[in-house]
Amino acid sequence: MDxxxxxxxxxxxxxxxxxxxxxxxxxxxxxxxxxxxxxxxKQFADLETYVEEAQAKMAELGEASEEAWDTLxxxxxxxxxxxxxxxxxxxxxxxx
Numbered sequence: 001m002d003x004x005x006x007x008x009x010x011x012x013x014x015x016x017x018x019x020x021x022x023x024x025x026x027x028x029x030x031x032x033x034x035x036x037x038x039x040x041x042k043q044f045a046d047l048e049t050y051v052e053e054a055q056a057k058m059a060e061l062g063e064a065s066e067e068a069w070d071t072l073x074x075x076x077x078x079x080x081x082x083x084x085x086x087x088x089x090x091x092x093x094x095x096x
Contacts (some may be wrong), residue, residue, distance in 0.1 A: 004069055008061055011076065018087045021058050022047050025094050043090050050083040 022044070029040045057076040064072045 004066075007073065008058065011054075011061070011080065012058060014080065015051070015058065015083075018083060019051060019065075021087055021091065022051070025090055028094065040090075040094070043093065047083075047086055047090060050079070050086050054079050054083050 025040075026044060027036055029044075032040070054076075057072070057079045061069070061076055062071050
């Protein structure tokens with residue numbers, strides 16, 4: 001497998017893990033009070049936006065030529081960092 005395919009595979013695995021974490025948070029939130037659920041809805045909406053952006057970057061990477069790969073990879077890594085931070089923040093907020 002080439003470097004591009006391995007990188008995409010790594011990113012997809014991380015994205016899948018974060019999506020699972022978001023699903024767990026949503027499941028836990030259903031047992032919270034109505035006020036807490038309302039407060040979390042905004043955060044879940046933001047997380048879904050980050051996931052959609054990450055999936056779009058994955059699609060771009062899949063279609064990228066070798067010449068465009070490095071540029072798109074940098075953008076994808078930025079998107080991944082944003083999603084990682086958002087998931088981490090949501091998990092920390094939910095635990096408190």
